[in-house]
Amino acid sequence: MSLAGIWVILIPLICGLAAFAVGGRSARVIGLIGAGLTFLLSGLLVLHVWQSGVWIYQLGGWDVPLGISLRADGLSAFLIGMTGAVGLGISLYAVRYFEDEDEALTPDPSPDPSAPLRTGAGRGGTEVWLPGTSYWPLWMLLWASLNVLFLSNDIFNLYVGLELLTLASVALIILQREQAAIVAGLRYLLAAFLGSMAYLLGVALIYADAGVLDLGLLADAELTGTATQVAGGLMAVGLLLKAALFPLHFWLPAAHSSAPAPVSAALSALVVKGAFYLLIRLWFEVFESAGTVSVEQMIGALGAVAIVVGSFQAIRQARLKLMIAYSTVAQVGYLFIMIPLAGSFGDPEASWRFEAWTGGLYHALSHGFAKASMFLAAGVLLSALGHDRVWHLAGSASRFPVIYLSFGIAGMSLMGLPPSAGFVGKWLMLRSAVESGQWWWVVILLVGGLLTAGYVAIVLSQAIQHDVEEHTEPHPVPKLMTVMVFALAAMSLLLGLRAAEPLELLEIGAPFQTLMSMVED
Amino acid sequence: MENRDPIPDSGPIVRVLSIILGLALFGILATAVLELDVEATGLTDTVMERIGESGVDHPPTAVLLNFRAYDTWLEVAVLLLAAWGALVLRQATRLPEQPAARSPGPVLDWLVRMLIPLAIVTGVYLLWRGTDAPGGAFQAGGVIGAALLLLRLSGYRSIGLFSAAWLRGSLLAGFAGFMAIATLLFITGWTFLEYPPAWAGLIIVIVELLITWSVAVSFVALFVAARPDDSASGPVGGER
Numbered sequence: 001m002s003l004a005g006i007w008v009i010l011i012p013l014i015c016g017l018a019a020f021a022v023g024g025r026s027a028r029v030i031g032l033i034g035a036g037l038t039f040l041l042s043g044l045l046v047l048h049v050w051q052s053g054v055w056i057y058q059l060g061g062w063d064v065p066l067g068i069s070l071r072a073d074g075l076s077a078f079l080i081g082m083t084g085a086v087g088l089g090i091s092l093y094a095v096r097y098f099e100d101e102d103e104a105l106t107p108d109p110s111p112d113p114s115a116p117l118r119t120g121a122g123r124g125g126t127e128v129w130l131p132g133t134s135y136w137p138l139w140m141l142l143w144a145s146l147n148v149l150f151l152s153n154d155i156f157n158l159y160v161g162l163e164l165l166t167l168a169s170v171a172l173i174i175l176q177r178e179q180a181a182i183v184a185g186l187r188y189l190l191a192a193f194l195g196s197m198a199y200l201l202g203v204a205l206i207y208a209d210a211g212v213l214d215l216g217l218l219a220d221a222e223l224t225g226t227a228t229q230v231a232g233g234l235m236a237v238g239l240l241l242k243a244a245l246f247p248l249h250f251w252l253p254a255a256h257s258s259a260p261a262p263v264s265a266a267l268s269a270l271v272v273k274g275a276f277y278l279l280i281r282l283w284f285e286v287f288e289s290a291g292t293v294s295v296e297q298m299i300g301a302l303g304a305v306a307i308v309v310g311s312f313q314a315i316r317q318a319r320l321k322l323m324i325a326y327s328t329v330a331q332v333g334y335l336f337i338m339i340p341l342a343g344s345f346g347d348p349e350a351s352w353r354f355e356a357w358t359g360g361l362y363h364a365l366s367h368g369f370a371k372a373s374m375f376l377a378a379g380v381l382l383s384a385l386g387h388d389r390v391w392h393l394a395g396s397a398s399r400f401p402v403i404y405l406s407f408g409i410a411g412m413s414l415m416g417l418p419p420s421a422g423f424v425g426k427w428l429m430l431r432s433a434v435e436s437g438q439w440w441w442v443v444i445l446l447v448g449g450l451l452t453a454g455y456v457a458i459v460l461s462q463a464i465q466h467d468v469e470e471h472t473e474p475h476p477v478p479k480l481m482t483v484m485v486f487a488l489a490a491m492s493l494l495l496g497l498r499a500a501e502p503l504e505l506l507e508i509g510a511p512f513q514t515l516m517s518m519v520e521d
Numbered sequence: 522m523e524n525r526d527p528i529p530d531s532g533p534i535v536r537v538l539s540i541i542l543g544l545a546l547f548g549i550l551a552t553a554v555l556e557l558d559v560e561a562t563g564l565t566d567t568v569m570e571r572i573g574e575s576g577v578d579h580p581p582t583a584v585l586l587n588f589r590a591y592d593t594w595l596e597v598a599v600l601l602l603a604a605w606g607a608l609v610l611r612q613a614t615r616l617p618e619q620p621a622a623r624s625p626g627p628v629l630d631w632l633v634r635m636l637i638p639l640a641i642v643t644g645v646y647l648l649w650r651g652t653d654a655p656g657g658a659f660q661a662g663g664v665i666g667a668a669l670l671l672l673r674l675s676g677y678r679s680i681g682l683f684s685a686a687w688l689r690g691s692l693l694a695g696f697a698g699f700m701a702i703a704t705l706l707f708i709t710g711w712t713f714l715e716y717p718p719a720w721a722g723l724i725i726v727i728v729e730l731l732i733t734w735s736v737a738v739s740f741v742a743l744f745v746a747a748r749p750d751d752s753a754s755g756p757v758g759g760e761r
Binding site: 060065168 | 549554591595608609610612690696699713715
């Protein structure tokens with residue numbers, strides 16, 4: 001079981017490559033096996049960290065600083081667990097989603113003499129390009145790169161992980177065969193590359209200054225020089241761009257809303273969290289001494305603006321997928337309220353720092369499940385009705401009761417209503433804000449909840465209206481897709497009812513005075 | 522939709538702001554770099570101390586393929602993803618042949634016939650020298666990729682001949698081969714990405730050989746797939 005950390009990277013890569021090599025319709029079967037196994041291995045890794053504490057592994061048998069080490073503490077395990085569960089839900093949904101897509105594209109079985117590819121050119125010469133066939137290997141590689149990111153303990157290796165994540169995301173966005181998706185994908189690629197380059201520049205400066213790349217060694221090195229400060233600034237800006245904090249969110253709404261539904265779900269629920277994870281890992285563990293109160297308050301302020309602007313934009317959107325994408329902009333804002341709360345404001349030993357940190361991460365967890373469910377719900381409506389215009393959904397609740405029920409539950413978690421997981425996260429952050437005396441964050445956390453209620457209510461009130469629009473008969477949607485939408489929404493609720501264990505998991509190896517360690521003192 | 526608009530031409534204000542921003546960044550970076558210790562050697566000493574255990578004599582090769590093999594392995598995946606993303610953009614399972622195979626003409630024909638064998642020899646030499654001198658898989662792959670490209674550009678059939686399965690196999694070879702060796706050793710009880718000392722040299726050569734081929738094909742695939750005019754079948758490039 002102690003090697004689950006290796007297998008959780010290897011299995012999705014092996015299955016992704018196998019799906020790529022085999023091609024055709026078998027890719028789906030291999031992808032599904034990969035998703036199931038990766039989910040199980042993620043669970044094993046969580047269990048291992050839970051039972052035996054922080055896991056460290058020297059790759060190739062070379063010690064740091066010569067080699068690269070992998071490390072899984074509570075935070076890594078928490079996010080790998082989330083990725084495993086959300087990833088499995090998305091995979092099961094995608095089986096049926098892309099089955100539909102591929103069927104629409106497959107030509108008649110009768111041989112077509114005008115086929116653009118010559119048939120005699122060897123095996124596989126007549127293969128037709130299908131989005132589903134490309135989806136599975138790319139999705140497996142995306143999943144693997146998230147696990148690479150969460151486990152790596154080396155700042156250069158983390159850069160490689162970020163690159164993998166970006167390229168897999170872009171390739172997945174352009175699976176949607178539309179001009180808008182390709183333009184959005186290209187913009188995303190350029191923005192993300194700019195972020196990667198800024199990060200890489202920071203890595204180079206740090207290596208020149210400190211002579212090591214290992215996170216643990218860097219944390220002990222007490223870096224204070226100008227080079228390190230500049231490096232920290234560059235890395236922070238690069239990662240903020242990738243995590244889409246206002247005003248660096250400009251690429252997100254188009255990219256996340258124009259992708260195929262299972263991809264939108266993965267991008268909003270998981271990929272954004274990858275950059276966020278790396279940022280807080282560096283912020284609280286490597287550059288711990290560099291953060292000043294004013295910088296932290298400024299980042300928090302950007303988060304606050306993101307909450308307000310993102311929510312207002314979401315309310316204004318006419319298309320459901322764009323509304324959900326703007327909601328992600330707002331929800332990312334919440335994550336960054338953690339920075340001033342858990343930062344250097346006030347007593348460094350105070351318990352509110354750990355509360356804010358866990359609160360932000362719990363919010364990330366709840367957003368992962370809720371937002372995946374919402375995007376998948378939008379995908380169901382889109383493929384059933386042929387559109388996702390919010391003002392033309394009137395009366396569709398009677399046709400899709402489970403979809404709207406799930407949308408409501410997920411919305412509840414985003415608003416932070418009890419007993420959802422979103423409530424746990426928000427409550428911890430609120431408590432931290434009150435205890436530390438930073439009352440201004442209390443205001444923004446509450447206002448954000450109200451604004452979220454606004455756009456969730458727009459969708460639901462449209463859906464339950466009586467005057468049913470004369471739709472054409474909706475395209476039938478496979479049951480499994482609806483089931484997965486509901487399962488993910490239900491998870492965002494259940495994690496609110498049972499929060500003790502995940503919160504305790506976060507204490508393992510946490511960079512703060514935890515509640516447990518304070519009791520021991 | 523706003524994202525359908527072409528990217529607008531930046532006005533003078535944007536340009537001036539960009540210049541100021543660029544200069545400010547340059548100033549900050551210069552300050553940081555000037556303060557760095559020029560004598561600092563980073564991990565060079567550590568690498569030189571342990572190079573004897575790596576199976577090769579050239580420090581960069583030892584770092585890339587042994588000490589930090591994990592990075593290199595994943596970088597090969599980055600390249601694979603890039604080439605593959607280009608295929609997705611083209612919505613194709615294989616690359617199109619040059620539309621009209623023009624006759625290359627006597628001079629070009631002679632030159633190509635001279636250069637292709639030379640490029641192959643140079644590529645293999647670079648690969649082989651990588652164990653004890655500058656060189657290695659990426660450089661060798663670049664040279665061999667250039668040879669493939671030269672063939673294509675001068676009207677010979679080259680990468681368009683690859684069937685879908687061949688193209689996929691070539692793109693995958695480096696990453697999959699590296700992974701297969703590492704996984705096999707891992708299952709038999711070695712640390713992940715650790716090589717048995719006696720076999721380290723051989724494993725590194727095999728891995729580099731596979732990466733060379735994948736790098737070469739990826740480069741050509743990126744070049745060919747990025748040119749929409751080569752084929753009418755690509756719906757992306759064929760935007761009316």
